[in-house]
Amino acid sequence: MTEPRSVLIVEDESLIAMMLEDFLDSLGHRLAGTCDTVPDALVRVEQGGFDVAILDVNLNGQRVWPVADRLAALGIPYILATGGHIEPPPAEHAAAPVLTKPFTLDAIEPALDAACGG
Numbered sequence: 001m002t003e004p005r006s007v008l009i010v011e012d013e014s015l016i017a018m019m020l021e022d023f024l025d026s027l028g029h030r031l032a033g034t035c036d037t038v039p040d041a042l043v044r045v046e047q048g049g050f051d052v053a054i055l056d057v058n059l060n061g062q063r064v065w066p067v068a069d070r071l072a073a074l075g076i077p078y079i080l081a082t083g084g085h086i087e088p089p090p091a092e093h094a095a096a097p098v099l100t101k102p103f104t105l106d107a108i109e110p111a112l113d114a115a116c117g118g
Helices: 014-026 038-047 065-074 105-115
Strands: 006-010 030-035 052-056 078-082 098-100
Touching: 006 014, 006 038, 014 030, 014 105, 030 038, 038 065, 052 065, 052 105, 065 078, 078 105, 098 105
Parallel strands: 006 030, 006 052, 052 078, 078 098
Antiparallel strands: none
């Protein structure tokens, strides 16, 4: 296992967020918090205190790009989570690792490693 990380989850579906929390816990990582809207996520990003974020691309019909923009500006790695069937990410976020729904436990650690450069 890699070093434990503190992870912020930005996800509008509570069951999916809880599943991610369980996956992270089983992998030895720590949950830094969860947000389900872009405004809440932007506030939480400014508070800091986490190593990496998992961002659902579509939050209640709103794209998560402002959050990804802010994370990138702060140098905080992030993973894009998607159910598919969306347009490609903006060019500035195209290199971010992608987790495709439905998530599997085996996909989480490689995505975290890719996001954190490890």
